[in-house]
Amino acid sequence: MRTRMLALTSAACGAALLGAAALPASATASGSGQDAEAGPDEVTAAELLAEVRGCSRISKGKYRTDSGSAKATVPVCGTRDAVFWKADMDIDCDGRKTWACNRKTDPYFLPETAFQSSRGEPLDSAALPHVVVPGPGKVWDYRKSGLTGGSVVAVVYRDRVRYGVIGDTGPTGIIGEASYAMAKALGIDPDPSTGGAESGVTYIAFKDSRISPIESRARAQSRGAALAREFVGR
16 A cells, blocks of 8 residues: 655666566566466467457546656556556555565555455565555546455466456555566566566456455466456457
8 A cells, every 4th residue: 555656766766677678588488479387278468468459448537657657648448347457567565574575675665455364464465466456536446346355357467467366555546566476476576676567567357356365376366267268258
């Protein structure tokens, strides 16, 4: 739930750009154009992106990708079965304090998340792939789109598709954020201070898809894979 800011210094900003641009070869399958971790039956990034080429806008306006962005450029779009947006990825490290997520690694760290685990505890952003949605506001209210904490989300970056849940909320005017674990799974630098991706990330949240417990990565994966297959028509 932290208020996202631009990099603290120009040096940090440069590091973020360098980190996003200079991902190691392991970030994608070696020359194959396909995700090395995807099974033969898995929906591909290309298939999902083909379904979200156009935009039927459901938000009343657009979102900024950072608090210091000059313009709001990102609309929230809708289909019968899902809601999606295309933005950057800032790193959410809020929630349970771990070696990766704490006040030393993240100057904006908060020891809480909008949604809690089945044990009533903050989510573990370092272990649970999840997505941050803007808090309900004038631009868009995620709750009116059949979404809530635990709703299943597919996130696409380059040739990778990873599944997670909605796990936190952010500022009402900013979009484009996911957990440390989600970034890492996608091959994006997960460092909360200098990591993230400047652009090229597609978030697809499936309506009425809440799983329980919210912290189950296995359920998010299996439910997400099934919903993705339905979404692309196979």
